[in-house]
Amino acid sequence: xxxxxxxxxxxxxxxxxxxxxxxxxxxxxxxxxxxxxxxxxxxxxxxxxxxxxxxxxxxxxxxxxxxxxxxxxxxxxxxxxxxxxxxxxxxxxxxxxxxxxxxxxxxxxxxxxxxxxxxxxxxxxxxxxxxxxxxxxxxxxxxxxxxxxxxxxxxxxxxxxxxxxxxxxxxxxxxxxxxxxxxxxxxxxxxxxxxxxxxxxxxxxxxxxxxxxxxxxxxxxxxxxxxxxxxxxxxxxxxxxxxxxxxxxxxxxxxxxxxxxxxxxxxxxxxxxxxxxxxxxxxxxxxxxxxxxxxxxxxxxxxxxxxxxxxxxxxxxxxxxxxxxxxxxxxxxxxxxxxxxxxxxxxxxxxxxxxxxxxxxxxxxxxxxxxxxxxxxxxxxxxxxxxxxxxxxxxxxxxxxxxxxxxxxxxxxxxxxxxxxxxxxxxxxxxxxxxxxxxxxxxxxxxxxxxxxxxxxxxxxxxxxxxxxxxxxxxxxxxxxxxxxx
Amino acid sequence: xxxxxxxxxxxxxxxxxxxxxxxxxxxxxxxxxxxxxxxxxxxxxxxxxxxxxxxxxxxxxxxxxxxxxxxxxxxxxxxxxxxxxxxxxxxxxxxxxxxxxxxxxxxxxxxxxxxxxxxxxxxxxxxxxxxxxxxxxxxxxxxxxxxxxxxxxxxxxxxxxxxxxxxxxxxxxxxxxxxxxxxxxxxxxxxxxxxxxxxxxxxxxxxxxxxxxxxxxxxxxxxxxxxxxxxxxxxxxxxxxxxxxxxxxxxxxxxxxxxxxxxxxxxxxxxxxxxxxxxxxxxxxxxxxxxxxxxxxxxxxxxxxxxxxxxxxxxxxxxxxxxxxxxxxxxxxxxxxxxxxxxxxxxxxxxxxxxxxxxxxxxxxxxxxxxxxxxxxxxxxxxxxxxxxxxxxxxxxxxxxxxxxxxxxxxxxxxxxxxxxxxxxxxxxxxxxxxxxxxxxxxxxxxxxxxxxxxxxxxxxxxxxxxxxxxxxxxxxxxxxxxxxxxxxxxxxxxxxxx
Numbered sequence: 001x002x003x004x005x006x007x008x009x010x011x012x013x014x015x016x017x018x019x020x021x022x023x024x025x026x027x028x029x030x031x032x033x034x035x036x037x038x039x040x041x042x043x044x045x046x047x048x049x050x051x052x053x054x055x056x057x058x059x060x061x062x063x064x065x066x067x068x069x070x071x072x073x074x075x076x077x078x079x080x081x082x083x084x085x086x087x088x089x090x091x092x093x094x095x096x097x098x099x100x101x102x103x104x105x106x107x108x109x110x111x112x113x114x115x116x117x118x119x120x121x122x123x124x125x126x127x128x129x130x131x132x133x134x135x136x137x138x139x140x141x142x143x144x145x146x147x148x149x150x151x152x153x154x155x156x157x158x159x160x161x162x163x164x165x166x167x168x169x170x171x172x173x174x175x176x177x178x179x180x181x182x183x184x185x186x187x188x189x190x191x192x193x194x195x196x197x198x199x200x201x202x203x204x205x206x207x208x209x210x211x212x213x214x215x216x217x218x219x220x221x222x223x224x225x226x227x228x229x230x231x232x233x234x235x236x237x238x239x240x241x242x243x244x245x246x247x248x249x250x251x252x253x254x255x256x257x258x259x260x261x262x263x264x265x266x267x268x269x270x271x272x273x274x275x276x277x278x279x280x281x282x283x284x285x286x287x288x289x290x291x292x293x294x295x296x297x298x299x300x301x302x303x304x305x306x307x308x309x310x311x312x313x314x315x316x317x318x319x320x321x322x323x324x325x326x327x328x329x330x331x332x333x334x335x336x337x338x339x340x341x342x343x344x345x346x347x348x349x350x351x352x353x354x355x356x357x358x359x360x361x362x363x364x365x366x367x368x369x370x371x372x373x374x375x376x377x378x379x380x381x382x383x384x385x386x387x388x389x390x391x392x393x394x395x396x397x398x399x400x401x402x403x404x405x406x407x408x409x410x411x412x413x414x415x416x417x418x419x420x421x422x423x424x425x426x427x428x429x430x431x432x433x434x435x436x437x438x439x440x441x442x443x444x445x446x447x448x449x450x451x452x453x454x455x456x457x458x459x460x461x462x463x464x465x466x467x468x469x470x471x472x473x474x475x476x477x478x479x480x481x482x483x484x485x486x
Numbered sequence: 487x488x489x490x491x492x493x494x495x496x497x498x499x500x501x502x503x504x505x506x507x508x509x510x511x512x513x514x515x516x517x518x519x520x521x522x523x524x525x526x527x528x529x530x531x532x533x534x535x536x537x538x539x540x541x542x543x544x545x546x547x548x549x550x551x552x553x554x555x556x557x558x559x560x561x562x563x564x565x566x567x568x569x570x571x572x573x574x575x576x577x578x579x580x581x582x583x584x585x586x587x588x589x590x591x592x593x594x595x596x597x598x599x600x601x602x603x604x605x606x607x608x609x610x611x612x613x614x615x616x617x618x619x620x621x622x623x624x625x626x627x628x629x630x631x632x633x634x635x636x637x638x639x640x641x642x643x644x645x646x647x648x649x650x651x652x653x654x655x656x657x658x659x660x661x662x663x664x665x666x667x668x669x670x671x672x673x674x675x676x677x678x679x680x681x682x683x684x685x686x687x688x689x690x691x692x693x694x695x696x697x698x699x700x701x702x703x704x705x706x707x708x709x710x711x712x713x714x715x716x717x718x719x720x721x722x723x724x725x726x727x728x729x730x731x732x733x734x735x736x737x738x739x740x741x742x743x744x745x746x747x748x749x750x751x752x753x754x755x756x757x758x759x760x761x762x763x764x765x766x767x768x769x770x771x772x773x774x775x776x777x778x779x780x781x782x783x784x785x786x787x788x789x790x791x792x793x794x795x796x797x798x799x800x801x802x803x804x805x806x807x808x809x810x811x812x813x814x815x816x817x818x819x820x821x822x823x824x825x826x827x828x829x830x831x832x833x834x835x836x837x838x839x840x841x842x843x844x845x846x847x848x849x850x851x852x853x854x855x856x857x858x859x860x861x862x863x864x865x866x867x868x869x870x871x872x873x874x875x876x877x878x879x880x881x882x883x884x885x886x887x888x889x890x891x892x893x894x895x896x897x898x899x900x901x902x903x904x905x906x907x908x909x910x911x912x913x914x915x916x917x918x919x920x921x922x923x924x925x926x927x928x929x930x931x932x933x934x935x936x937x938x939x940x941x942x943x944x945x946x947x948x949x950x951x952x953x954x955x956x957x958x959x960x961x962x963x964x965x966x967x968x969x970x971x972x973x974x975x976x977x978x979x980x981x982x983x984x985x
Contacts, residue, residue, distance in 0.1 A: 038812040039570045040584065041593055041690040072809050075857070079830045084811035092971050145830065147816075193748045280857035285697035285805055287726050349543060 001217050002164040002171050002236065003206035006182055007155045009125065009199065010053050011192045016088065016124040016155035017044030024198055026149035036153035038082035043286050046071070046122075050155035051094070051290055052300065053191040054122050057157055058095025059301050060185050061097035061117045068291045069094050071122070071415050072242070073282040076277055080127035088158075089279040091156035094290060100185070101309065104170050105327070106290035111170065115178050122290075127152040153441075161219075171240060173208070177235040179203055183229075184308040189338070196228050197369075203232055207239040209247065218243070218251040223267050226260045234265040242267070291470040308335075315339060319348040332360055333370050340377030346384040354380055358398060364404060375404045382411045384421030395468045396420045422471045426478070429470055433478045447483045455479050489514040492985045496656040496710040503561035504550065510561030514543035514605050515562045521607065521654045524983060529629050530639075530649035532568050533575055534608035538937070539807050542605045545579040549603065560603030560711055565655035565731050568609035569616055570596050570701070571690040575606070581614045583813045584610050585821045593690020594725070595659060595701050598718040607655055612882060615810065616666055616694040616844045618642050619915035623845045623905050630902070631674060632983035633942055637899040640670025642694075643704070647674040647759025652983040657714050658704040663694050665895075667702045667777075668931035672894035672945025675703045675933045675977045677711040677962060678704045680757030680919075682952045683926030684729035686715075693809040695802035696727075698923045706978055708932060711966035712740035715955070718879040731953060734803030734928075739956035743963035745779050748962070749888035751786035756918045762897040764937025768944040769893045772934040775968050776891070776961070786883045786890060789893055790875035791921050796921045797872035799913060800856045804866050806846075807853030813841065848909065877925045884951045889961055892918045894931040894945030920947050930958035932965050933977045 013162070014024055034042040058065050072090035098117035103110045128151045130355035133143025159182060167174040175345050183194045183201055194201045206318070208220035221243065225236045258269040312335060316326045319342075329335050341351035355370065359380070363370045383400055386392040392400060403414030403477040415421060436446045436458045446454035454477055462475040491513050492504065502508045515563045518536050525531055546561045554560075571577045571589035574595075578584040595812070599606060613623035621629040621644030631637040632652035639648035643660030647670030648660045660667040662680035671678025679702045686701040693699060703714035715736050722728045752773055757766070777783045815821040815837035816830070824835035842850070856865035883890055896917055905912040922929040930944040946965060952959035970976055978984060 034589075037817055038814070039571075039589065039591070040577070040579070040692040041589070042591075043689050043725050045724060075808050075811060077811065077814065077831070077834060079814075079816050082812065082817065084814055085808050139830070199817065278859045279853065279864075280808070282804060282808070282857055282862070283696075285727075287692075393551070404672075 001208045001210070001220070002025050002161070002167060002175055003220070004164075004175060004178060005204040005206070006159045006179065007202045008057070008159065008186050008192050008194065009201070010050050011190075011337045012047055012049045012053065012155055012157040013046060013202075015153035016047050016050055017093075017153055020153065024152050024200075026150055028150060030144075031150040032152070036082065037149055039440070042086060042407075043253075044284075046287055046290065050122060051292070053155075053189070054094050054120060054157050055292060055297060056300050056304060057159070057186065057191060058098065058120045059297070059304055060189060060307065061095070061098035061100055061120060063095035063098030063117060063120060063161070064204070065292060065297050066092065066096070066290075067092050067294070068289055070289045072281045073284045075280040078126070079145065080152070082127065082149060082152050086123060086126065087284055087287070089121035090281075093119040093121035100178065100181055102174065102181045104171060104173045104177050110323075113167055113177075114173050115162070115164055115174075116164060118160040118162045120157055120159050123150050123156050123158060125154040127231075128349065140291050145436040153392045154337045172233040172237040175205060175236045176229050179232050180229055181308065184336075187309050188305045190305075199227060202227055204237050205232060205239070207236055207243065207302075208253070211247065218247065219255045221253065221256060221258050221267070222257045223260050224270065231260055231262060235260045235267060238266050260335060301439075311339070320351070325352075328356060332356055334360070336375055337370060337380075341381045342385070344378040344381035346381040349378075350384045351380065354384065357397060358401060362401070370393060373405065374407065375401065379404055379411055386411060386415065390471055390473065391415070391422055392420065393468060393472065396422065420469070422469055427474055429466075430478060432462045432465050432470065433475060433482060436466060437479065444483055447479065452480065455483075488516040488519060492520055492653045493979050494820065495707055496705060497713055499764055500559045500562050500713075503547075504558075510546045510550075510563075510603075511540060513561065514539055514563050514607070517607055517655055520652075520985075522709070524652050525552060525654060527630065528648050528652045528654065528983075529633055529652055530565070530610055530645045530652065531608045531628055532580065532611050532626055535575065538574060538606055539607050546603045546605060546622055546981070547566055556601065556603030557717060559657070560715055561657055562604055562657065562857070563607045563753070564604045564714070565595065565608065565610045565646055565649040565658040566599070566606050567612055567643050567659050567661060568658065569612060569661055571692070572596050572606065572609065575609055577609065577692070578626075579615045580612045580621075580626055581843070581846070582625040583837065584818075585625075585648040587819055589621060589690075590635060592688065594687035594722045595718045596690060598720075599659070602717040604717065610643070610649055610658060613642035614846050615667075615692065615805070615806070616642035616661055616663055616699070617845050617849055619665070619669055620900075620902070620905070621645060622902065623843055625843055628902055631899045633675065633899065633981050637901050637942070638673070639755060639896075640673040640817045640899065642666040642670075643678075644670050646677055646704050647671055650674070650706060650982060651978065654704065657710060658703055659714075659718070660689055660702055660878075661694075662700050662702050662919070662923065663698045663802060664923050666918040667704065668698045668929060668945065668947060669915055670917045671704055671931045672933075672947075673899035675943030676704055676706060676930050677708050677930065677966075677980065678702065679711055679715055679930040679955070679958065680922060680928070681719055681955055682729065682928045683717060683923075684725075685733065685928070685946060685953065685955065686719040687725045687728050689722055689724040689931060695804075695805040696809060697805060698798075698802060700923070705732075707976070708743075708959055708966050709740040709931070711962075712736040712959045714923045721985070723976075726807045729849065729953065731916055734953055734955040736959045739960040740963045742960055743967050745776065745781045745961055745964045748781045748889065748961065749887040750776050750783045751883055751890045752783060753791065753883075753890050753892045754787045755789065755791040756783050756892035760896055760914075761893060762939070763936060763942050764939045765893050765895070765897060768935040768937060769946060772946050772965060773891065774973075775965065779964055779968060781961075783885060786887055788792060788876075788879035788883055788890075788921070790879045791874060792892055793836060793872045794876050794921045794924055795913060795917055797869040797876070799852070800865050800869035800871065803849040803853030804856045804869075805853065807857065809844050810842075810846070811924065813838065847895065847908070859865050873924045876921050879927045880927055880951070881920070882951075888950070889957050890949040891961075892947045893950075894947040898937045898940055898942035918947055924955055925952075926943045926959050927952045928955035930955075930962050934963035934965060934969065936977070936980065941980075
């Protein structure tokens with residue numbers, strides 16, 4: 001049985017309960033104020049944009065939206081928590097009881113699972129602690145720790161699934177597919193940049209097993225902060241294998257928090273839940289209840305974007321893709337990029353080709369995600385257009401991509417700056433054609449005698465002489481014209 | 487000249503400053519001199535910065551000279567409870583854990599005092615984190631009641647009440663969580679109001695119990711209290727629980743003072759057994775007085791009030807156990823045991839052990855227990871149910887009467903030390919005031935004479951529905967005027983510290 005708790009860091013301009021900026025990567029402790037530092041006397045005020053984001057996500061996940069709910073305080077002491085309580089939601093979440101359908105590839109073809117959504121609730125992030133010295137990188141044994149409160153108070157949505165029971169051996173793939181689907185859905189809403197590498201989407205993965213033929217689920221483990229799609233899959237697989245090993249050996253699974261080790265793909269024991277903390281939740285008296293009106297909820301529902309799954313189906317039909325081609329696109333995380341490129345005017349086949357081949361290769365080389373490449377779909381569409389109108393050859397177009405990725409400007413600026421225009425000026429091209437004919441008398445003779453195919457060698461010579469900048473089509477026309485074969 | 491300035495009411499002083507009859511600097515100096523003269527005995531202040539206060543006063547004088555009109559209290563000095571943050575003064579909430587802390591920001595109440603041109607003389611003593619009814623829980627010594635220095639000035643805002651009663655300030659701010667303005671006002675012979683919850687901003691008020699804390703005014707008369715109330719109240723977007731509504735017309739009501747035809751309910755449950763006879767006597771006389779002024783008096787029953795004290799002592803400690811968790815030595819305040827060998831957790835524990843006084847610890851422990859899993863429903867949960875019942879009692883009562891009245895406190899000021907070791911006895915001081923905190927409605931205490939047996943002031947509590955604060959001022963002003971006519975002088979002129 002699987003259970004996932006996913007934290008989505010919202011992309012609101014200000015924090016959950018104060019007006020501090022949320023921009024990632026600022027100097028430590030520069031985006032703070034009396035509220036998010038919990039100075040005596042300061043008070044939180046809920047960020048309306050964050051509440052709106054939560055409702056929209058809840059609606060996308062087919063949840064019911066509470067007409068009245070409260071924030072609650074989760075009390076525990078930790079140095080990265082300025083108030084020593086976290087403002088969260090407890091027994092009155094904003095969104096409840098939804099679902100998300102996900103598809104998993106199996107040897108027997110795709111299988112669809114419906115993942116029940118228990119709740120979506122709002123809360124605030126803690127500060128970020130770095131432990132210096134010591135062997136483990138954890139607080140125990142560290143020489144000292146430093147805290148950056150820039151992250152304290154960043155709005156989070158926590159999406160909690162219901163127990164996912166029927167995935168069987170495909171649990172790791174299902175977990176991954178769920179997180180990916182959720183991420184795409186969040187991205188389609190534009191409420192978060194969902195960059196797992198920056199921690200704007202983080203998962204806790206719960207796994208428990210049931211002996212074959214049994215009727216009761218065993219003790220579950222909770223693996224914290226699993227921060228990539230691949231890690232989600234690996235963490236679930238490892239936990240399944242580890243727990244199965246324990247059970248097969250007649251040992252018991254301990255209810256505990258575990259940490260995922262990126263390098264080894266394994267999990268290690270954290271604190272035991274058996275000495276469970278008592279968080280003493282109670283409604284936060286500093287905040288008035290959140291009571292979205294039915295009209296507002298309907299207004300938000302009316303402006304929801306197309307769900308990613310529907311969008312994929314639509315694009316598959318519009319672009320005439322096979323299931324396999326669609327899968328390649330999805331696996332490359334290129335669907336939205338291609339769609340945006342098409343929206344910017346490119347033919348879908350060209351857009352797909354560029355993103356899946358040339359640009360995928362660049363992102364792999366740079367070890368970044370496709371969407372993190374420093375080129376926009378509109379720029380890719382422009383390059384495709386330049387090729388189509390004959391201004392660029394494919395080879396030149398790749399140089400333009402180099403230039404754009406290099407920060408040299410827009411495709412047109414790169415073309416100008418690097419002088420990459422195709423040579424189609426007849427006088428310049430004519431000289432190259434004449435030289436090619438003079439240098440290749442055999443080929444020229446064949447063309448003269450009607451073997452038009454032999455013109456290819458002459459075109460090749462022209463292209464070589466112009467270092468690829470010639471318009472090959474025009475060169476061919478000139479050759480045939482000059483040799484009387486037109 | 488000094489004594490004359492001190493004798494003026496705040497409204498008179500404000501007018502005198504505006505007309506150029508005197509200056510804020512002169513008035514401020516007179517009060518600062520008075521503080522030097524008597525505060526050694528009274529110990530109302532934790533912090534006074536003479537130069538800074540005079541500088542503020544001169545700045546207000548300059549603003550007025552330029553034709554600015556900051557308001558009717560411009561230039562009038564005020565004593566500020568040390569629970570409000572002030573950028574230019576230390577703010578400690580009378581706790582060792584915040585000794586010397588200088589906030590980087592002003593509370594909304596502080597900002598509004600400044601905007602209205604009031605001159606902050608200094609910060610007043612209080613029970614640590616506003617937990618207490620006597621100021622004996624201050625980490626910086628007990629404040630004494632100017633009527634009798636061997637007695638308590640009330641609490642938690644006892645520094646503020648003593649300062650005004652000893653003519654060290656014409657006005658003072660306070661906060662009322664369970665009676666912390668009304669009780670000290672009553673035992674010092676002053677007017678003190680607890681506005682409607684959310685009517686005055688909590689931003690920058692160091693929290694004790696968030697759902698109950700309410701900033702309010704102290705003054706020597708009803709009109710002055712109303713003017714201060716109006717100066718710092720009103721909606722604040724930085725306090726989510728702040729009410730987005732106009733400030734009730736309290737000043738107008740204090741001037742009107744007429745109660746002909748007003749329906750007054752006497753709360754049956756806040757009368758009788760357990761009250762000091764002299765307190766009851768003055769209370770009943772005042773009720774008759776109200777009747778004589780044309781009010782229609784009826785007895786009203788609020789059966790849930792009997793459980794209010796118990797509910798309060800679960801809700802307030804629960805909230806405080808969480809509110810005070812932030813005092814952990816990490817970012818500000820006291821830090822104990824940080825010698826490089828101890829963990830953050832150990833430093834937190836040592837700091838809190840040393841930084842908090844016994845009453846604060848008692849309440850943190852109580853609240854932690856009441857919120858614990860397995861006990862939550864029985865304690866915090868039940869207390870919230872009582873709170874709902876208390877609100878319903880008020881709603882029902884206000885269906886048939888315009889205001890409710892009761893004694894403000896069961897006794898007059900008790901001797902220092904008498905209840906220090908008996909928390910239950912101490913908690914009883916708030917018996918009559920707590921229901922209004924639980925319900926969030928408006929309430930005010932106005933002097934209604936001296937108890938015959940000890941010659942100490944007795945307070946009449948007037949309670950009105952939420953956002954009907956003006957009614958409490960209207961009744962208070964009527965009582966004040968009638969008693970002055972009856973006695974030929976104001977109550978405070980009988981105090982040992984009268985000027």
